[in-house]
Amino acid sequence: MPGKTLYDKLWADHVVYTEDDGSALIYIDRxxxxxxxxxxxxEGLRLAGRKPWRTDRNLAVADHNVPTTDRDQGIADPxxxxxxxxxxxxxxxxxxxxxAMDDTRQGIVHVIGPEQGATxxxxxxxxxxxxxxxxxxxGALAFGIGTSEVEHVLAxxxxxxxxxxxxxxxxxxxxxxGVTAKDIVLAIxxxxxxxxxxxxxxxxxxxxxxxxxxEGRMTVCNMAIExxxxxxxxxxxxxxIDYCRGRPYAPKGADWFMAERVWRELHSDVDAVFDKVIExxxxxxxxxxxxxxxxELVVAVNGHVPDPILETDTVKQQSxxxxxxxxxxxxxxxxxxxxxxxxxxxxxxxxxxxxxRAAAAVAKGKAKAASVKLAMVVPGSGLVKRQxxxxxxxxxxxxxxxxxxxxxxxxxxAMNADRLExxxxxxxxxxxxxxxxxxxxxxTHLVSPAMAAAAAIAGHFVDVRQWPVV
Amino acid sequence: xxxxxxxxxxxxxxxxxxVVPLDRANVDTDAIIPKxxxxxxxxxxxxxxLFDEWRYLDHGEPEMDCTHRPLNANFVLNKPQYQGxxxxxxxxxxxxxxxxxxxxxxxxxxxxxxxxxPSFADIFYNNCFKNxxxxxxxxxxxxxxxxxxxxxxxHLLIDLDAQQITTPSGQTITFEIDGNRKYRxxxxxxxxxxxxxxxxxxxxxxxxxxxxxxxxx
Numbered sequence: 001m002p003g004k005t006l007y008d009k010l011w012a013d014h015v016v017y018t019e020d021d022g023s024a025l026i027y028i029d030r031x032x033x034x035x036x037x038x039x040x041x042x043e044g045l046r047l048a049g050r051k052p053w054r055t056d057r058n059l060a061v062a063d064h065n066v067p068t069t070d071r072d073q074g075i076a077d078p079x080x081x082x083x084x085x086x087x088x089x090x091x092x093x094x095x096x097x098x099x100a101m102d103d104t105r106q107g108i109v110h111v112i113g114p115e116q117g118a119t120x121x122x123x124x125x126x127x128x129x130x131x132x133x134x135x136x137x138x139g140a141l142a143f144g145i146g147t148s149e150v151e152h153v154l155a156x157x158x159x160x161x162x163x164x165x166x167x168x169x170x171x172x173x174x175x176x177x178g179v180t181a182k183d184i185v186l187a188i189x190x191x192x193x194x195x196x197x198x199x200x201x202x203x204x205x206x207x208x209x210x211x212x213x214x215e216g217r218m219t220v221c222n223m224a225i226e227x228x229x230x231x232x233x234x235x236x237x238x239x240x241i242d243y244c245r246g247r248p249y250a251p252k253g254a255d256w257f258m259a260e261r262v263w264r265e266l267h268s269d270v271d272a273v274f275d276k277v278i279e280x281x282x283x284x285x286x287x288x289x290x291x292x293x294x295x296e297l298v299v300a301v302n303g304h305v306p307d308p309i310l311e312t313d314t315v316k317q318q319s320x321x322x323x324x325x326x327x328x329x330x331x332x333x334x335x336x337x338x339x340x341x342x343x344x345x346x347x348x349x350x351x352x353x354x355x356x357r358a359a360a361a362v363a364k365g366k367a368k369a370a371s372v373k374l375a376m377v378v379p380g381s382g383l384v385k386r387q388x389x390x391x392x393x394x395x396x397x398x399x400x401x402x403x404x405x406x407x408x409x410x411x412x413x414a415m416n417a418d419r420l421e422x423x424x425x426x427x428x429x430x431x432x433x434x435x436x437x438x439x440x441x442x443x444t445h446l447v448s449p450a451m452a453a454a455a456a457i458a459g460h461f462v463d464v465r466q467w468p469v470v
Numbered sequence: 471x472x473x474x475x476x477x478x479x480x481x482x483x484x485x486x487x488x489v490v491p492l493d494r495a496n497v498d499t500d501a502i503i504p505k506x507x508x509x510x511x512x513x514x515x516x517x518x519x520l521f522d523e524w525r526y527l528d529h530g531e532p533e534m535d536c537t538h539r540p541l542n543a544n545f546v547l548n549k550p551q552y553q554g555x556x557x558x559x560x561x562x563x564x565x566x567x568x569x570x571x572x573x574x575x576x577x578x579x580x581x582x583x584x585x586x587x588p589s590f591a592d593i594f595y596n597n598c599f600k601n602x603x604x605x606x607x608x609x610x611x612x613x614x615x616x617x618x619x620x621x622x623x624x625h626l627l628i629d630l631d632a633q634q635i636t637t638p639s640g641q642t643i644t645f646e647i648d649g650n651r652k653y654r655x656x657x658x659x660x661x662x663x664x665x666x667x668x669x670x671x672x673x674x675x676x677x678x679x680x681x682x683x684x685x686x687x
Contacts, residue, residue: 013682016675017668021649025668027675029686037570039511050662053672065509079509079532086511122683130569130593144593146571147513148600148661156665158672162648164592194496195563195589228563230592251685259685294496294566315495315561322494413505413568432567434500440529 003269005166006233007201010141010266014124016158023162029123030140031153033060033096034109035087036415037128041151042090052094053157059118060091060098063108064415068378068405071101080416094154107381107407110134110348114218115383117247121236121263126153131348131431133224137217138244139236139266141201144225165275167200167229168268171208173282178465180358181216182350182429182448184208185223186288190298191280197229200276203268204234208282214243215354222349223431226295235267287464289335290433290446292323297433299335301451301463307331326435327443328423336461338445339371341424343456344438345449346378346405347412350429353387355449359429360393362453362467368401369459375402376418378410402456414439427455480602481658485583485628487556491620492546497560498567499594503576507532516572517579521547551622559616560587564605565594574601584628586635588613599651602658604630606645630656 004012017025038060045051052058065080067073075081084101091098099105105112110131113119125135125142128150135142149159169188188204189196202224209220217234224232234240241260244250251259286300297320299306308320308331324331329338345351345359356379368375377397379385385407388394394404411418412430420426420442429452430437433444447455450464507519509532518536523529525547527540541548547555558577564587565573574597577585583603588610590598598605606628608616616626619637627636630652635643654661680687 017671019650023648023650025665025671027672027679036508040513040571043511043513048662077509083509083511120685123686128569128571130567132569144569146569146574146593146597146600148571148597152662152665155662156669156672157676158665158668160650160661160665194566195591198563198589198592225593228566228591255685259683262683294498318493319495413500415505415508432498432500434498434567436504436523437500440504440523 002273003271005268005272005274006139006203006235006266007141007164007166008272010122010124011163013122014141023160025158026124026161027158028126028153029057030113030118030125031058032109032113032125032127032132033058033150034064034127034129035062035083036064037147038090038150039083039086040147041154042094044151045094045154050155052096052154055095057157058096058154059113060087060096061106061109061112062087062101064409064413066101066408067416068408068410068418071406076417104382104386107384108348108351108409110222111351111380111384114138114214115247115381117244117250120244120250121240121266126159130225131222133230133232134218134222134348136221136224136232137214137234138240139233139263141231143230164201164230165199167197167202168274168277169202169204170206170277170279171204171282172206172279173208174211175208175282175285176465178450178467179285179287180448180450181212181219183285183288185220186290186295186298186446187280187285189223189227189295190288192227192278194226194294194296195228197224197227200229201231201233202227202229204232206279209234210237213354214239215352218352219349223295226431236263287448287451289451289461291327291329291335292320293326293433293435294319294323295431295433295446297323301335301461303335305329305331305333305335336463339425339460340427340445340455341373342420342426343372343375343452344378344411344426344428344430345376345452346380346410347430348380348409349431350449351378351380351384353384355429356384356388356393357391359449359453360396362450362464363400363402363457364396366400366457368456371459372456375456376405376411377402378405379407381407400457411438413437427452427461479600479658482583482602482604482630482655484630485556486625487583487628488552488554489557489559489620489624489626490546490552490555491617492558492560493617495561496563496566499565499570499573500567502565502573503570504530506530508570508572513575514579516576517581520576520580521545554581556581556583557626557628558582558585559613560585561613562588562610564590566591569593571597571600574598574603578603586613586616599655600661602655604628604655606635608643608645612643
């Protein structure tokens with residue numbers, strides 16, 4: 001019998017009951033909630049007279065609607081405010097722990113879970129948010145769910161799932177200087193497409209992945225969903241264990257030693273069989289910039305906007321034409337000739353301390369270009385913000401003319417007041433460049449934190465590998 | 471333990487519906503229902519804002535009265551011949567992006583009961599079944615043929631029990647669907663009630679898991 005993949009092991013460890021058609025009831029170890037996708041789920045519980053199966057497995061935080069300035073003034077938009085207040089009252093009513101807006105631990109749900117040790121190896125982690133794939137960086141089976149499933153998890157601590165197939169994405173060798181986890185994952189999406197992972201759980205492996213910090217691994221797994229895979233995974237190693245040790249929700253004492261022993265088994269067997277495998281060479285990956293309205297429309301920074309005429313698939317060709325029109329770009333334009341109006345450094349993809357350090361290293365001693373209307377840095381959590389301030393990163397950003405904001409999802413999806421105006425172009429460290437994502441008519445280019453900071457200073461995209469870092 | 475199982479959503483059995491062609495790949499959930507409408511704490515009322523940025527010429531905001539907003543006459547859903555359509559025909563990777571169930575809520579509230587495409591994003595696909603909406607994945611060539619065959623007033627007959635689509639020319643196309651999902655959709659069953667029938671198994675799992683991973687309990 002062939003060995004098991006990491007996904008096979010995680011799946012098998014959580015099956016409660018299997019149906020005749022192969023679908024299974026699987027147990028959920030950690031349920032994270034936020035204000036946008038939970039109100040209708042709590043309402044469903046109330047209408048049916050149901051109670052949460054286990055309150056202690058839930059952790060809630062408001063992140064999508066929260067303001068990133070003048071937090072003490074509350075939320076100006078009454079509809080946003082009601083949604084956040086509804087989360088507060090639902091958590092109070094059902095006895096669920098919530099980090100309120102004025103709590104230092106508040107932040108983006110996918111940043112605070114790992115930060116608190118609420119996300120641990122070997123767990124199943126779900127949240128009504130597609131970027132729950134982030135938590136797979138810990139060797140946890142983590143995926144986004146809809147609101148009906150949020151209600152289902154609350155009521156049963158389980159979900160009905162069909163097992164996905166196994167996809168191994170291996171990155172051989174080491175990336176060069178200036179090339180980050182974000183560039184790796186954008187290159188992967190460029191290679192396999194946004195539907196490449198549909199129906200699969202992707203395990204990211206290879207030397208380049210092993211060399212990443214937990215922050216970098218979270219960036220990669222975060223965007224597994226952008227490759228179509230509901231869940232991404234990285235095997236557990238010393239980097240994982242060291243990150244988890246001592247976190248508030250992590251096991252202590254004898255429990256820790258037992259947990260560590262169990263967690264160290266969380267890797268695919270050497271003879272495990274995957275349904276699909278691709279390998280990429282790390283040294284061929286350069287800093288990436290998306291040019292279109294889907295994350296797969298991506299090129300290296302030294303490249304050019306592609307020409308749809310060269311695309312033979314007519315459906316893809318039409319998408320490219322539409323994307324160029326929406327983005328206000330012409331085929332053949334050099335990426336480094338594209339000027340930006342705004343810069344956003346933040347989101348569940350790139351708002352952790354390492355991301356802010358990388359951006360600050362580029363911005364240090366320099367000034368934002370006059371043509372750039374706004375460069376904003378939005379830390380992923382109150383604790384990331386505090387750490388960055390202890391390291392003086394906020395002062396570097398402020399001295400360079402960037403804005404230093406309060407934590408939240410902010411302009412990744414512009415549900416709060418932070419947004420692009422029609423026609424504005426943004427270098428963004430977020431995860432989606434869809435039409436209207438950062439604001440009605442806004443144009444998004446996805447890049448790494450270092451690339452975003454460099455674009456803020458130069459006023460256009462530049463190859464950060466040639467950037468003089470002080 | 472006994473728990474009631476209720477019919478909470480519209481059951482799906484047989485549908486003879488008008489088809490509207492949305493000839494685009496990678497239609498994402500931000501396009502299906504833009505983020506500003508996600509601020510609602512209700513489950514209903516998203517239909518008027520379906521495809522808001524494509525459907526209207528102005529910028530939509532929550533709770534806006536859409537009856538007098540300027541329509542984008544070029545957008546297929548606004549064309550007179552497609553009014554009352556219940557089946558959406560689209561290209562690959564429909565519903566990619568966010569997990570927002572507001573996307574199937576908006577499609578269902580607008581009047582759609584089925585979506586046909588070569589492929590769907592996993593979370594969206596899953597969310598459809600919770601809302602009486604049937605996503606049907608067919609080979610890309612079959613979908614391309616349907617796009618080609620489309621004429622005004624084009625209807626398809628979808629028989630979920632038989633897993634069969636009948637075209638106006640009488641051609642039949644079979645489709646795949648998991649038995650469990652089909653059963654729940656055919657009967658409009660409440661997933662939670664069904665899962666709670668296994669409450670004893672869940673409790674037993676927790677007891678066993680406490681031995682393997684005591685730090686979680």
